[in-house]
Amino acid sequence: MFEKIQDIAVVKAQKDLEGEWFEGADTYLNALVEEVFEVKEEIKSARQCFLEDELGDLLWDIACVLEHLELSGQINKDEVFRRAIKKYSERVTERIEGETWASVKEKQKIELEREHLKGFE
Structure with missing residues (x-):
């Protein structure tokens, strides 16, 4: 299933390059840090659907980081x-x-x- 997220991230990466707000992979690395705190909060709250949603955000940010680092030639x-x-x-x-x-x-x-x-x- 991660491949499906990665496929969406490929499309998102192209859109990111068109936007003025985008600051490279750091955009998603910063979001990843924020999401870790949100996951920790949801673990405490014991709200399963919210926790699963926040974990999905972590996966999304990782997929976007990977895509942008590959686009910039820094990784495979x-x-x-x-x-x-x-x-x-x-x-x-x-x-x-x-x-x-x-x-x-x-x-x-x-x-x-x-x-x-x-x-x-």
Whole structure:
């Protein structure tokens, strides 16, 4: 279902570029921060439909951030999803005995640093 939100965000991104109010991905990053507080408030209120609605706003803002960062050439959305799947499968479902979340995280940080430095070779 996230793909459907992403499809709508593709259209919205083009409309954003036509507007004067839009300030790049920061527009949606700022909204994301605000929405986190709204989600926290709805968790306290125990109003399920409002909580679900606010969580949807978080998904929307994430979809818009991804779209605008891709449009600006800063990311590849598919790569973001691939990296997230790899990261969390290694930390959760593929973690071998004796490894901890923290030890896997540290190993991943080292791998990212190597990947980053490789780009300078």
